[in-house]
Amino acid sequence: MKIIESPIKGVFEIYPKKWQDNRGYFFESYRADILQESGIDEEWLQENQSFSKKGIVRGLHFQNNPFSQAKLVRVLSGTVLDVAVDLRKGSETFGKAFVKELNSEEANMLYIPAGFAHGFSVLEDAVFSYKCSNYFNKESEGGILWNDPELNIDWGVDSPVLSEKDQYWPTLKEFKEKSGGGL
Ligand SMILES: Cc1cn([C@H]2C[C@H](O)[C@@H](COP(=O)(O)OP(=O)(O)O[C@H]3O[C@@H](C)C(=O)[C@@H](O)[C@H]3O)O2)c(=O)[nH]c1=O
Numbered sequence: 001m002k003i004i005e006s007p008i009k010g011v012f013e014i015y016p017k018k019w020q021d022n023r024g025y026f027f028e029s030y031r032a033d034i035l036q037e038s039g040i041d042e043e044w045l046q047e048n049q050s051f052s053k054k055g056i057v058r059g060l061h062f063q064n065n066p067f068s069q070a071k072l073v074r075v076l077s078g079t080v081l082d083v084a085v086d087l088r089k090g091s092e093t094f095g096k097a098f099v100k101e102l103n104s105e106e107a108n109m110l111y112i113p114a115g116f117a118h119g120f121s122v123l124e125d126a127v128f129s130y131k132c133s134n135y136f137n138k139e140s141e142g143g144i145l146w147n148d149p150e151l152n153i154d155w156g157v158d159s160p161v162l163s164e165k166d167q168y169w170p171t172l173k174e175f176k177e178k179s180g181g182g183l
Contacts, residue, residue: 001031003038008086008098011116012038014072014109027107029074030131040111042070044131049076052122057160059119060085060144060169067137068114068183071130078126079103081156085144087175088115089182095172097151115183117144121155143169 002015014035016027035041052058060083063069073082082102086093101123102108112118120128146155146162148171170178 001028001034003034003040005038006098006100008084008093008096009091010113011084011086011098012040012111013100014111016107016109018107029107030072035111042072042131042133044072044133046132046135047129048132049127049129051127052080052125053161054122054125055157055159055161056122057119057146057155057157057162057166059083059166060117060146061119062087062115062117062142062183063134063137064140064142065183067134067140070114070133071112071116071118072109073102073112073118073120073128073130074107074109075102075104076127076129077104078122079124080120080122080126080128082110082120083118083153083155084110084112085117085151085172086115087117087144087179087183089180091115091182094182095150095176097153099153117142119146121157121160123156142175144175145169145171148172
């Protein structure tokens with residue numbers, strides 16, 4: 001398992017070692033001890049799975065404190081463009097996005113600490129799976145508009161399809177003002 005810190009401090013790319021043979025493949029999809037060596041030490045309380053068709057965008061989502069969630073995300077099938085936006089108050093990379101393709105071939109994952117907005121676009125029909133360090137709490141749901149002009153994220157899909165609520169999140173600027181500088 002190879003773990004690489006992204007240009008945004010605290011966000012890690014994780015590449016499991018995949019063993020291929022004539023039967024198929026094997027890989028360790030989670031190793032608490034190896035993640036701990038990189039400082040990733042979470043108690044994972046919830047695991048989620050979603051399926052999305054090509055062209056869908058989900059995000060950008062977070063939960064407000066004290067229900068903020070770190071996430072360990074990957075795809076079980078298909079390909080997504082995964083996006084983590086730093087909303088940590090006082091962070092030197094506040095408002096910066098880390099964008100990474102996740103696909104089932106590489107089985108690569110992202111660790112996203114608490115204090116980030118998260119979303120993904122679907123490049124090929126995808127089953128998406130992720131662990132969360134906190135339980136779902138509907139009242140504390142928050143978001144940033146996926147096509148925020150300041151973030152200017154290239155989602156890699158034409159005319160994306162979004163849920164109703166994902167069309168109306170505040171912009172990054174509005175979030176910053178309302179939250180007093182971040183999460
Ligand atoms: C996220 C979540 C949703 N739900 C319910 C609420 C709703 O009726 C239904 C669908 O929820 P959503 O539309 O919010 O699902 P979705 O848009 O897939 O939300 C997810 O998006 C990605 C990008 C994330 O990072 C996740 O944390 C989560 O916010 O599932 C739960 O019961 N538990 C959960 O943990």
